[in-house]
Amino acid sequence: MKLKEDLNPMLLLLFHLMVWIYTVITFLPSYLLSWVSRPDGSFYGSEEERAKRAKARSVLGQPEGPYRAVSSMKKLVTSLHPGVDTLDKMFEYAAMRFPHRDCLGTREVISEEDERQSNGKVFKKVILGEYRWLSYKDTLTAASHLGSGLAALGQRPKTNIAIFCETRAEWIIAAQACFTYNFPLVTMYSTLGGPAIAHGLNETQVTHIITSRELLETRLKAILTDVPRLQHIIVVDNAPTFCHIECVCFGAFSVDIPATREHKAPLPSDIAVIMYTSGSTGIPKGVMISHSNIIAGITGMAERIPNLCEEDTYIGYLPLAHVLELSAELVCVSHGCRIGYSSPQTLADQSTKIKKGSKGDTSMLQPTLMAAVPEIMDRIYKNVMTKVEEMNCVQRTLFILAYNYKLEQLAKGYSTPLCDRLVFRKVRSLLGGRTRVLLSGGAPLSAATQRFMNVCFCCPVGQGYGLTETCGAGTISELWDYSTGRVGGPLVCCEIKLKDWVEGGYRSTDKPYPRGEILIGGPNVTMGYYKKDAKNQEDFFVDENGQRWFSTGDIGEFQEDGCLKIIDRKKDLVKLQAGEYVSLGKVEAMLKNCPLIDNICAYANRCVRIPLAQLDKIKHLATQSAFTSICGEMGHSEEFSRDIPESAVSGITTEWKHLGRTGT
The missing domain is CATH 3.40.50.980 (Rossmann fold)
Known part of the structure; x- marks a missing residue:
């Protein structure tokens, strides 16, 4: 996703000249450094080359699988350290x-x-000190x-x-x-x-x-x-x-x-x-x-x-009652990392409970490892892009030039240390400035957000796929694989195969890629549901080799390099009154990236969308002349539209729902 803007030709020329000079000066040192750091001469290569490199293969050579990671084709891996078989x-x-x-x-x-806000509401603010370990x-x-x-x-x-x-x-x-x-x-x-x-x-x-x-x-x-x-x-x-x-x-x-x-x-x-x-x-x-x-x-x-080791610092703020956070923290413990605790309300300097002028937890802790769910990443993406929109013309132009330039370099397999230091350092500092791995799980991450995080936070963003029933383990993308919309190949602890779902039109014989319901098998597949025998028989089974499997209900397709792509969910498809199928998850994911919408819920009878409006954006929209004509079309006077910013925010939200319902 490239950012679009009318760019000043002189700034464009100066930017490319500066980048060219920097590239010429640093080419030989950076090449030698990469050769020393990878003595075998290996190179991640361009995005196209990385996408062709095999991450997993079908054990039996059949399109439905089972697929295993290339490094565990002969045997699934069950433990980190010899003899360490319990927590x-x-x-x-x-x-x-x-x-x-x-x-x-x-x-x-x-x-x-x-702290009393301008609207009269009172929020509790905290001033926090150092971490105690x-x-x-x-x-x-x-x-x-x-x-x-x-x-x-x-x-x-x-x-x-x-x-x-x-x-x-x-x-x-x-x-x-x-x-x-x-x-x-x-x-x-x-x-x-x-x-x-x-x-x-x-x-x-x-x-x-x-x-x-x-x-x-x-x-x-x-x-x-x-x-x-x-x-x-x-x-x-x-x-x-x-x-x-x-x-x-x-x-x-x-x-x-x-x-x-x-x-x-x-x-x-x-x-x-x-x-x-x-x-x-x-x-x-x-x-x-x-x-x-x-x-x-x-x-x-x-x-x-x-390179996971005791020098890493992980920030824990997601619910530990969720398998993603519990697994992530146990991974860190097993390698001697330190875990600093936070909360969504104190995570960053701008978080809701942090007193203005005080440091949030990421600034203080400076984590190297972080897990996040797409909702949090989407929020960061929207907040940063709002700041970009508020920049003056020169600043905005330079940011967009640097963003698009880095996007091109990442696709070729190159790093951009100059852009990282001069342009993206401030954005990177939102997460402490030292983050080297970001892992997203819990739901699909949009391509726009994934690209943005890769570019602006100067670290790889890995997408993972797993469920509570599989200990959160299923797939994680290779960190050098910057392709979007995919969740990587199977982990070394499990294998994945596809089961035809005829009713939904998904079959392993589909071209160009096999498709079907995702089944995960391996030692990470759990013992089943507590006191739910009927549900256990429906969702879990043991094959002829004694391996336990879980039927996820998600629909996936395996691509040529063995990466899995989640394309649908059996329970997510809703048949409307007219007979057409709608994926509610896809509808919600697309609309949540709209800057006017804070969150949204899609409900199916007819496809109704209930947005939670982003009030700051709505207020700004209300001050623009374009909004006057919208209000006029809905039967309101110009006086009403001029009065909206202070006295009728709730009215705007109501009218926004009408706009969504009528398709305007």
Whole structure:
């Protein structure tokens, strides 16, 4: 995607002259440097050449597969380190190798204050200090104390315990305690509604739950009477006194209870996590994930991140109750990386809870590794492009020239250090300035956003594909593959094949590429849904070789180089009253890139779109003369359109819905 603008001819000439001089001066040093760094003389090559390089092949040579990564054609890989086959062993291995290195970091809260906005609303703002770190050795000790304390409170091996908490260091400490003492950990999103939370707690019959004071007071308190088996609440911060169930402060375990209680180590086949889904398509389902499942999944993910080591820093802010974040953090732990915690409200300097003039978490932490979901990346893309639109003519022209120039160089396989330093450094600093790998998962990433992130953040953006039922592992694109719209080849821990979906018109015999429902098989495929035998028989199966498979419901196609492209979803296709099929996901993804729309929901009876308007953009539109004619067409006077910016924002939103409905 090239940016378009009427460019000043003189600026265009000067820019190309500067680039030409720089290229001539740096050609020989950069060539020699690349030769030294790759003694074998290998070169990633142009985008076209990279797209032809095989990432996976069909094991049997058949178009439906199964397809495996080129490096694991003979055998799927199941573990990172010899003998490390459970999660407690993995953390002990990391603590033994990196005992004094930073492991988990949390920013100190210096002060909180209420800030009144111009519209009268009051937002809570925080000023945060430095990161405070626990070493790997200290983290392991804290987890051992907590596990011993939970056992003293009556928690028994192979008996479920729940965690209902925001992403923070205590979450991972609690998880590690449960892994060590063989307490299956029930995880639920902190955004779930009361009935869904009660359903999960009752279905898994938990007697102990780990939570935060805020979630206890705002979410759990209202449903405690609906969860009769619950006996103990462990609060990660100060425990309240109102509760009729015994509340214990998380910190007390590190002081009052020694880590001496004996415990029996888990087996690889034992359940490590029962992870409840978001419940977006019905009642949340608990996915049973064994230790060996997670070990296999993170093994496959780690193989796609080059040079992963203890020098890396990962920023954790996505929900740990989601398989993407949990897997990403466990990958980091297995390699001795440090993990600094954040939240969407404090991530960047401009985040909603950061007081103006204070530093956000990315500026302070300067992470090298980061995972994100497309919604966050789309928001960054739209915010930066808004800033570009506000630049003066010279600045905007230079930005667009540099953007298009770098896009061309990336396609040829070249780097652009001059543009990176002079033009994109400020954009790159939004994520701390040191990010070397960005991984996107959870949903398809638009081509425009992926290109933008590759160019402006000066680091590769890998797309991944996986599900809770496969430990988040399925595919991740090679980081040197800048092609868009694809999710890469299968990871070394699994294989993928296609199943014909005749009703939808997808078959493995389709030309030029085979298409069908995606089936994922391998040691990362989980044990199934908790107490859902009928659903297990529908979605999971074991083949004649004893390998477990999961039917994803997603439609994919394998391209010539073995990369997978997600092209549809069985449940996403909706048949309208007139008989035509509409993919709601594609409709939403396309419309969310409109600068006037903040978010959108598509609903099918007739294809209705319900946008959440970007109010700043709507206000700006309302001041333009073009909007006067639009309002006139809708039966409003010019006086109304002039008065909109201050007095009728809600009216604009309503009229925008009318515009969408009429197709204007």
